[in-house]
Amino acid sequence: MYLEGNYGMQTKPTPGLFKRNPPIAGEAEAIERAKNGDPDAFSKLYALHKRRVYTLCLRMLGNVSEAEDMTQEAFLHLFRKLGSFRGESAFSTWLHRLTVNLVLMHLRKKGLNLVSLEETINPSEDDAPKRDFGSRDTQLAGSVDRVTLERAVASLPPGYRMVFVLHDVEGFEHNEIATMLECSTGNSKSQLHKARLKLRELLRQQELMAIAGFGKEGA
Amino acid sequence: MMAESPTLYDGENYDSMTVAQFEERLPELFATGDGKVSEDARFANFLAANPDCAALVKDLEVIAAHAKSLFEPVHEPSDDVWANIASKLTAAEDETVH
Numbered sequence: 001m002y003l004e005g006n007y008g009m010q011t012k013p014t015p016g017l018f019k020r021n022p023p024i025a026g027e028a029e030a031i032e033r034a035k036n037g038d039p040d041a042f043s044k045l046y047a048l049h050k051r052r053v054y055t056l057c058l059r060m061l062g063n064v065s066e067a068e069d070m071t072q073e074a075f076l077h078l079f080r081k082l083g084s085f086r087g088e089s090a091f092s093t094w095l096h097r098l099t100v101n102l103v104l105m106h107l108r109k110k111g112l113n114l115v116s117l118e119e120t121i122n123p124s125e126d127d128a129p130k131r132d133f134g135s136r137d138t139q140l141a142g143s144v145d146r147v148t149l150e151r152a153v154a155s156l157p158p159g160y161r162m163v164f165v166l167h168d169v170e171g172f173e174h175n176e177i178a179t180m181l182e183c184s185t186g187n188s189k190s191q192l193h194k195a196r197l198k199l200r201e202l203l204r205q206q207e208l209m210a211i212a213g214f215g216k217e218g219a
Numbered sequence: 220m221m222a223e224s225p226t227l228y229d230g231e232n233y234d235s236m237t238v239a240q241f242e243e244r245l246p247e248l249f250a251t252g253d254g255k256v257s258e259d260a261r262f263a264n265f266l267a268a269n270p271d272c273a274a275l276v277k278d279l280e281v282i283a284a285h286a287k288s289l290f291e292p293v294h295e296p297s298d299d300v301w302a303n304i305a306s307k308l309t310a311a312e313d314e315t316v317h
Contacts, residue, residue, distance in 0.1 A: 039308070042308075043301075043305075046301060046304065050295070050296055050300070050301070051292035051293075051294065051295055051296075052292045054292070054294055054295065054296040054300070055292035055293065055294045058294050059289075067296075068296050068297060068299070068300050071296050071300050072300050072303050072304055075304050076304060076307060076308070079304075079308060144281060144282065144285045146285070146288050146289065149282075149285050149286070149288075149289065150289060150293075153286075153289070164286065168282075168283050168286035168287070169286050169287070169289045169290055170290070171290070174250060189246040189247060189249075189250045190246050192246070192249075192250075193245060193246035193249060193279075196249075196279045196282050196283065197279070199282050200275075200278050200279065200282060203282070
């Protein structure tokens with residue numbers, strides 16, 4: 001029987017390769033034990049990484065049910081592939097890449113393979129950010145709170161959201177994103193820029209609504 | 220197929236760039252170096268002369284910086300997810316044994 005343990009997370013920043021995903025206390029030992037078939041060790045890995053994997057799936061898919069299904073698939077896949085983890089990158093990075101690839105495969109199966117992803121991830125003209133130059137009083141008020149930003153990211157068109165989450169949140173490089181999305185690095189850069197422009201537009205709208213007296217819950 | 224962003228050349232006169240040229244280069248500018256376009260001395264004169272562009276650059280930098288705060292997860296999967304994983308792993312184990 002596989003039981004989910006309650007394990008605390010301790011992170012210790014280390015430079016270089018692991019700067020974005022520093023090793024977690026007890027993780028290396030759990031990986032080795034899980035590789036040898038220890039079910040408690042695998043449940044520890046789940047406990048340590050379930051939130052990040054689920055949050056990544058949820059941001060990419062925008063749907064709780066699908067995100068839970070893909071989280072399940074990611075950990076089942078992890079169980080099968082764990083033996084191939086050599087520690088050349090941080091475990092979280094490796095797990096997140098595995099998760100991203102599974103989610104993309106899922107999206108392609110849903111029909112995104114009908115045309116190339118490069119074209120598919122380009123949203124319609126209506127969803128594209130408006131040109132901002134020449135407008136007045138354009139700057140955001142300053143700091144952006146996490147909840148507001150999370151809401152704005154959730155409302156991005158899927159293609160923009162995908163690149164934004166992979167680059168700005170998850171920390172993948174453009175060449176890695178290009179490989180994962182089967183597009184050019186130029187396209188990844190362009191999509192990221194459009195995503196940020198669209199977010200700016202959405203955040204400004206939310207600021208204006210707040211100024212006009214609309215509650216954040218209703219925004 | 221989308222065109223690659225224009226290459227930046229050393230020695231290019233950024234002061235005389237048009238707003239459209241700046242806009243065209245922005246995706247590449249943010250993708251190179253540390254992405255801090257507002258602190259890049261090459262664009263100081265241009266941004267000083269074009270406050271709307273300066274405001275845009277600042278906002279995009281704020282958004283990119285705040286995005287990092289989303290890395291720490293806040294969402295949690297339901298208990299059903301682990302129950303399903305555990306059940307599938309147990310079933311697979313049983314199949315292997317029998």
